[in-house]
Amino acid sequence: MKxxxxxxxxxxxxxxxCRNRCGYCSFRKELKDAHLITRTEAMHLLEEGALHGCSEAxxxxxxxxxxxxxxxxxxxxxxxxxxxxxxxxxxxxxxxFGLLPHSNAGLxxxxxxxxxxxxxxxxxxxxETTAILGAHAKSPGKRPDLRLQYIARAGxxxxxxxxxxxxxxxxxxxxxxxxxxxxxxxHRAFGHIQEVIIQPLDPKPxxxxxxxxxxxxxxLCKTVKMAREILPLEVAIQxxxxxxxxxxLITAGADDLGGISTVTVDGINPDCPxxxxxxxxxxxxxxxxxxxxxxxxxxxxxxxxGQRTRSQVDFLAxxxxxxxxxxxx
Ligand code: SF4
Numbered sequence: 371m372k373x374x375x376x377x378x379x380x381x382x383x384x385x386x387x388c389r390n391r392c393g394y395c396s397f398r399k400e401l402k403d404a405h406l407i408t409r410t411e412a413m414h415l416l417e418e419g420a421l422h423g424c425s426e427a428x429x430x431x432x433x434x435x436x437x438x439x440x441x442x443x444x445x446x447x448x449x450x451x452x453x454x455x456x457x458x459x460x461x462x463x464x465x466x467f468g469l470l471p472h473s474n475a476g477l478x479x480x481x482x483x484x485x486x487x488x489x490x491x492x493x494x495x496x497x498e499t500t501a502i503l504g505a506h507a508k509s510p511g512k513r514p515d516l517r518l519q520y521i522a523r524a525g526x527x528x529x530x531x532x533x534x535x536x537x538x539x540x541x542x543x544x545x546x547x548x549x550x551x552x553x554x555x556x557h558r559a560f561g562h563i564q565e566v567i568i569q570p571l572d573p574k575p576x577x578x579x580x581x582x583x584x585x586x587x588x589x590l591c592k593t594v595k596m597a598r599e600i601l602p603l604e605v606a607i608q609x610x611x612x613x614x615x616x617x618x619l620i621t622a623g624a625d626d627l628g629g630i631s632t633v634t635v636d637g638i639n640p641d642c643p644x645x646x647x648x649x650x651x652x653x654x655x656x657x658x659x660x661x662x663x664x665x666x667x668x669x670x671x672x673x674x675x676g677q678r679t680r681s682q683v684d685f686l687a688x689x690x691x692x693x694x695x696x697x698x699x
Pocket of ligand 1: 388389390391392395396397398431432433509
């Protein structure tokens with residue numbers, strides 16, 4: 371029986387201020403409306419996550435908000451001196467609540483990536499595409515070469531890494547193939563890619579791509595099948611079950627459902643609710659559906675997860691490196 375995995379997470383939006391302006395994004399806010407999560411808000415979410423048996427604290431934020439004039443006012447309001455120091459403080463807070471941090475903080479300086487590593491079970495950055503697209507015309511951080519360099523840097527640091535492509539933003543099937551091939555190449559060089567997300571666009575009102583067609587299931591299946599043929603078998607292919615019916619995509623080769631939550635919405639696609647965990651098990655009863663941690667078993671075995679996450683990983687993982695059954699709520 372094929373094994374499928376997922377993790378139980380909470381989504382913590384550290385800040386929605388971002389230097390990029392992607393043509394499909396409704397997460398980013400202008401400075402006047404932007405928010406930096408407070409310690410009280412983070413603590414409340416982490417407490418809820420712990421109560422609901424989650425194992426992953428997904429920290430995400432807009433890219434390089436410190437490059438935006440006026441950003442300091444956000445820090446001052448939340449009584450924060452430095453954003454990276456604060457993210458580390460939040461990661462430590464997550465670990466105190468028994469949750470394993472997974473940070474996706476956009477492109478970071480090498481030194482900042484190195485500073486975050488010990489506090490994270492794994493980290494991530496979507497490649498999205500290697501094509502030059504109109505959707506990224508106002509997003510300097512979405513230059514494919516920069517993102518590929520960053521993923522390589524994470525590989526050199528031996529950070530278990532999540533990346534992926536965004537489907538339906540104007541790219542062709544050939545572009546998708548090129549992006550997946552480049553990810554496969556980086557994995558062959560460094561061995562650090564744990565999963566590749568095939569993420570369909572959810573067109574949002576008020577964005578440049580609001581009228582873009584939603585990717586069709588058949589197109590997503592072809593993409594998953596192509597990715598499975600290109601990527602080494604140890605790299606999981608993840609599909610988000612709140613954006614697409616996972617069943618046909620599993621048949622096409624997907625084997626992971628990513629993070630789902632009973633506590634927080636998908637902050638990037640807030641109108642797409644997570645499926646109920648019990649319902650998911652019922653619908654996928656032909657498969658062995660197992661809960662995993664935000665770090666995959668082989669990276670636990672190799673000791674690649676952050677130094678400060680080790681005792682909590684040891685506590686949560688079973689002998690096979692997936693989440694021990696006795697801790698499922
Ligand atoms: S998708 Fe991410 S990088 Fe692009 S504008 Fe939104 S928050 Fe910024």
